[in-house]
Amino acid sequence: MAVMSYAEAAKQAIAEAMRADPRVWCVGEDLGRGGVFKQYVGLVEEFGPARVSDAPISEAAIMGAAFGAALVGTRPIVEMRFADFALCATDELVNQIAKARYMFGGQSRAPMVIRKPMGMWRSSAAQHSQSLEAWYAHIPGLVVVCPSTPQDNYAMMKAAIACDDPVVYLEHKNIWALEGEVDPDAPGAFGQARIRRQGGDVTIVSWSDCANRAAAAAAMLAEDGIDAEVIDLISLWPWDKAAVLGSVARTGRLLVAHEAVAVGGFGAEVVATVAERAAHRLKVPPRRIGSPRGLIAYAPNLEDQMRVTAEAIAAAARQMMEPAPA
Amino acid sequence: MAVMSYAEAAKQAIAEAMRADPRVWCVGEDLGRGGVFKQYVGLVEEFGPARVSDAPISEAAIMGAAFGAALVGTRPIVEMRFADFALCATDELVNQIAKARYMFGGQSRAPMVIRKPMGMWRSSAAQHSQSLEAWYAHIPGLVVVCPSTPQDNYAMMKAAIACDDPVVYLEHKNIWALEGEVDPDAPGAFGQARIRRQGGDVTIVSWSDCANRAAAAAAMLAEDGIDAEVIDLISLWPWDKAAVLGSVARTGRLLVAHEAVAVGGFGAEVVATVAERAAHRLKVPPRRIGSPRGLIAYAPNLEDQMRVTAEAIAAAARQMMEPAPA
Amino acid sequence: MGRTAAPPGAAEEAGIGGRVIRRNLDIDTGLDRLAMMERIRAFEAAAERAAVDEGLVLGAIHLSTGQEAVATGIIAHLDRADYMTSTHRGHGHTIAKGADPVAMMKELLGREGGCCGGKGGSMHIADFGVGMLGANGVVSANITIAAGAAHGVKLLGGDQITVCFFGDGAANRGPFLEGINWAGVFDLPILFVCEDNRYSASTRTADMTAGDSLADRARAMGLTAAEIDGNDVNAVAEAAAGAIGRIRATGRPEFLHAVTYRQGGHTYFDPAAYRPPGEAARMAETTDPIRRQRELLADAGVAAAQMDAIRAEARAEMEAALDAARAAPWPPAASAFADVQDIGSPQREPF
Amino acid sequence: MGRTAAPPGAAEEAGIGGRVIRRNLDIDTGLDRLAMMERIRAFEAAAERAAVDEGLVLGAIHLSTGQEAVATGIIAHLDRADYMTSTHRGHGHTIAKGADPVAMMKELLGREGGCCGGKGGSMHIADFGVGMLGANGVVSANITIAAGAAHGVKLLGGDQITVCFFGDGAANRGPFLEGINWAGVFDLPILFVCEDNRYSASTRTADMTAGDSLADRARAMGLTAAEIDGNDVNAVAEAAAGAIGRIRATGRPEFLHAVTYRQGGHTYFDPAAYRPPGEAARMAETTDPIRRQRELLADAGVAAAQMDAIRAEARAEMEAALDAARAAPWPPAASAFADVQDIGSPQREPF
């Protein structure tokens, strides 16, 4: 098993897929120089500029043209640079790509991977920091992936490229350099969560980089004698309801943690699902922890107020372990 | 109190605001001929084409230019024609309008009403039928309104025009002709729900046209001896948590009904909030009813499978009243 | 290969009876074009009747009555394997590309056997089997998609070309610029056709369009572009032959701006009262492409009866299509959740 | 009003020492322009040092080193009340419009007293008090916003004009077309300025741009447009004087394409190794607008010492700005939730 970074893991998955299938290609701004986060470095040298294609600053055309190219039989990997800029291509993604197969009665497929680097990255301010995964989970036709580790970024990227559905692939831009072991033979599976830590006291559900913070929180909690189970959903649609419901049945406590705004975030879906299906299993009310419904500032002390930290996750879990006030 | 249609009610509110304040103006495609749903008929005759302005088919420019015009002191009412087409202006709404005041440290305001006719309308198919209110509730900086009656479309339109925040104003396009009494002196208030029916057995929370179906469901339930309370949220951000929590404290049963896709819909937020804050009040698990996570077809029999009907709402409520299986 | 009205030769023109006809008009070709235009018109007339008289068409339909020369003249030069994207006003393009009118009519009625299984309706009509990659409910969105289809062909080493039809109103949305720039940058084999019917819904497009020439917008992005009379099917065909020939030879994008006229309302239920009084009647009189083609052929010696027979045949074909559609059942209920997505399909996980 | 290098008169040009200077150059004006360019450069140099050496600038900053003539020459003709929108590379425009460099530097350092209260940083710098309606982190987005500002002015009956700066890369996004078309359709008093520094991040913009002329794109939408040497502050100013004068007189939009060169990387931490070897050095040698203006003034008899003093003053001003910013505290914690929205504010309802 090789050790590699989160960025390298995805790149390796892409390179392998491109070697195996000439229909796979990448398109986005600055890819010929490795992309804005260097996550494509070296690919243009191996595959040439037609398959690792630069693009004009035209997010709508990048998305729309890649879709057209998918309709005629290619398998594009679309680079949106920042998830925020992908909003310039919302019609293309939501009205066209997600709906085409259905509207055309199954005549077409849109096998595309749409990479949208998301999340907070020191002092990037309100237009370069958003986490909008909940939006895409709400859109029928889309698969939504939020990997948190090199292993998952490798395996899920491979799965996403192999998938015939459009996959919104949200990498967290704060962890490009995060290193970890990657087993190339462990396949990625949509809708199958990773149990990052087993525990019997409280179930912490998370995804994307926040899952790493949840794992750190669990380590802190262990020092306090609290045995947290950490479930990293990896994909939000489909999502592993069975893993969450099973865990909650054992722990009786559910805490969902994500970086996105809590109001209308995907945490609401997780909590609502558990409340609907397993309310009687809950020993204490379920809880969400996410960003306040505010905007992300440039100044670090203001920005930090929007963060969901390991400490905050641990604190919330601790509260849930306290005996109810008499 | 005059009786008027849902469309007329909003138009009357706009006309009154335009008479009172020369900074208020409307812009959108075809407005000079009354707009695609005739919801602007007569306004151009009264206010002229500069204030009831046509626009090119340029949703991004309609949104972006109206925003620019708001920055220099006008108060635009932006017509997006179909909520679906508003996706062509997502960057403008979400990255620019919602964030400008904050990013610029309070130097600016974006007093805008952004009208987005939403929802299913017989055989309009997947690109002309969406309900995406949950998206906007998730975006800090935006106020979100989904009126269901002429009264609320009048009062909330007035409130929205008077508001200094950008208001995403989602009218349901299936009820333009719905008639009702309008009291011009009853002010609209954001975050204040309307109790459409009082009842002690089950709390049904809804908004937009689905609130009308919820009210119809309550009438059916009454025939069965079930006393439902129907809460029409009217605005989703802010939303009237107190009304919902108070009602659930009395009924012990929560059913949220909306037309949008259930997965990641705003119903999840309502259920999650109640589960977090009032789990101990719930006699039975809370429930959501919304569209399956599928797409809306053209053929009526397929389309109907995506609908949340009064019958379905009533059936769900009835189930919640059944004694738990032994 | 069929009768000609005059000896073949280089295109020459001569005034005959006050009208200009091409000396080398091939009458069979002229009749073929007439027949295609009649078929498109008959299809839409049948659909309109089904909508208005019988309430069988539940969603909006947008008719191209008066615009048939554009679809006919351009697509005459396409092979079945070539690709095409269209708009909300796409029946004509789809028929001309070779789709089955029965499947199309079933689609308009939302029935089983519709080309999209009843899921799309008029505005999303598509027939991938004939390279028709879809109408589109979002104005201008098909422009980048078409550029991408051409891009995909180039990547795959195919030799199909792509034609992208869009309206005059679509030229004011961003995808017009982004899609044409894309085609220019990547040197793609695509023909952009602006089918300018002078209206965008109830708006005179010129009132909301800056500058005098949409072709200039394309020229500014390096494309060869021409303005053509979109009501003259032979002029359209001639321009298309040139452009498409060059595109096949060079792989480079081109642009045609075809000026025509929307004879009816925006949708079938739009009375279009916003048009200047008399405009519609005058335009139907002077610009109708079917009338013009009939006159041209009549001048060339074709008997009215022969042309009437073509019309009658077209009408009979489309009447039969409507009958078949009317008789078709609704799509199977289970199809509602099919073909959304494989992973996380609502067939397994609706919630 | 100040010394002139030659008797005033109609603009005439004469070769002096191999270079062309304007006979009627007003030396005070020339020095003013030099001073503004020096201030912009000194501001950015100070910011860059704060970023690189001290790690005080936490977010990305985009420097306009080498491009100062565009901001200086255009904005020289604006009043404080006129409006302007800018881009991610907006320090120069903001300084030229009259914003306080101390407040700007505080903003770059994310401090209390920053012009956006530390919430925006470099990429969202704005000073509504001087008509600067904001930089923008989304390429091209400011184009429709600027058109709207001009639209608002027209509706309110004001007499301000609006200037919209954007980069060469921005011309390939939809808002370029939609915003310029909008200005043309509504006849708005706005000047669009494409500040073409030849790069879009690491991409040579020409490689991703179809057609030869961005001005032609604007001309195709009916705008008067000109290409100008964006490295010659006097040429920029002259073109701007003409365009802005006409805009004030007629209320009609115009377009300028100013060609300049980005001397540094895309951001301060981009080494820009993708540029052809030697290009940057050669361009700094031949195109640097400050160097050119100094040479011009030297040829006109201005002493180097006087120009050095201007530079020293600019540096001292910006050093002081950086000192002030360095000393400023972080914004008050409570401001994190202020100014999001009035209704449903996170100050009251964060969840």
Ligand SMILES: Cc1ncc(C[n+]2csc(CCOP(=O)(O)OP(=O)(O)O)c2C)c(N)n1
């Ligand atoms: C993005 C978008 N905006 C608005 C509409 C509503 N709409 C449908 S057709 C149409 C007019 C289109 O005009 P044009 O492009 O000239 O095509 P035509 O209808 O004349 O064929 C409009 C505004 C839409 N479908 N998509």
Ligand SMILES: Cc1ncc(C[n+]2csc(CCOP(=O)(O)OP(=O)(O)O)c2C)c(N)n1
């Ligand atoms: C819509 C969008 N796409 C991509 C980016 C990332 N980005 C920031 S600046 C830039 C290059 C812009 O080039 P240009 O418009 O020429 O301006 P310059 O940086 O040269 O001043 C890019 C691609 C962005 N900010 N917004």
Ligand SMILES: [Mg+2]
């Ligand atoms: Mg048209």
Ligand SMILES: [Mg+2]
């Ligand atoms: Mg540039």
